[in-house]
Amino acid sequence: SFTLPTPGLGQYEALLTDDLVQSVFIRTLRIAAVVTVVSVAAAYAITVVWVRGTPAQRLVAEFCILVPFWISVLTRAFGWVALLSNRGLINSWLQAIGFISEPLALVRNEFGVIVGMTHFLIPFAVFPLASAMRSLDDRVLLAARGLGSSRMRTFWTVFVPMTRSGIIGAAMIVFVFSLGFFVTPAILGGGRSVMIAELIYLRIFQSPDWGLGAAISVVLVLFVGALMALLFRYVRPKQLI
Secondary structure, eight states: OOSSSSSSSHHHHHHHHOHHHHHHHHHHHHHHHHHHHHHHHHHHHHHHHHHHSOHHHHHHHHHHHHGGGGSOHHHHHHHHHHHHSTTSHHHHHHHHTTSOSSOOOOSSSHHHHHHHHHHHHHHHHHHHHHHHHHTOOHHHHHHHHHTTOOHHHHIIIIIHHHTHHHHHHHHHHHHHHHHTOOHHHHHHHTTSSOOHHHHHHHHHHTSOOHHHHHHHHHHHHHHHHHHHHHHHHHSOGGGGO
């Protein structure tokens, strides 16, 4: 990044002036933010059931957590294409019941990318949340209930704040993973929702522009490193396991 095509910082200056690179960075941050919010929210609900549910509920939650790890990311991406495409299961079913007359654009756009990435990343958000929930002192929750707090109020004002470290850890893990995603956005985005990792691939192997591709990679690594440093200021590493 400092030597190609000529020695200097020209590639990093190009990052500030290249509209395509800037739009890809903004798109990546936007998609990563949405995926983080949706993944952590879904993972929180699953983790509550997994940690505090009945044995049957825990078994179902554990099944939902573990099954995605048994399927490769490539297989899952093509599975979502089959579900979300114009002739896929979802559009076919919606048209069959008369809910829509024309297929919805559910794939080869940001929506498809977000769905695929969220499905992949939910299990990774579960583990820091589970660690935080298992460390709770149930006596605090019982005290809140004994003082007249409703079950729902206890959940929002006591349970959720006490799992803040798990929420922060899960959000940071999902966000960092989202920044470097390649396979899922490439397949479900269909070249219309290019993210940073795909842009690096295109610059190095198709343009080819090794210098700019390397500069983008360096910026991404530094940004992720800064996020991880920020994470460990608020969450101890053992809380992420």
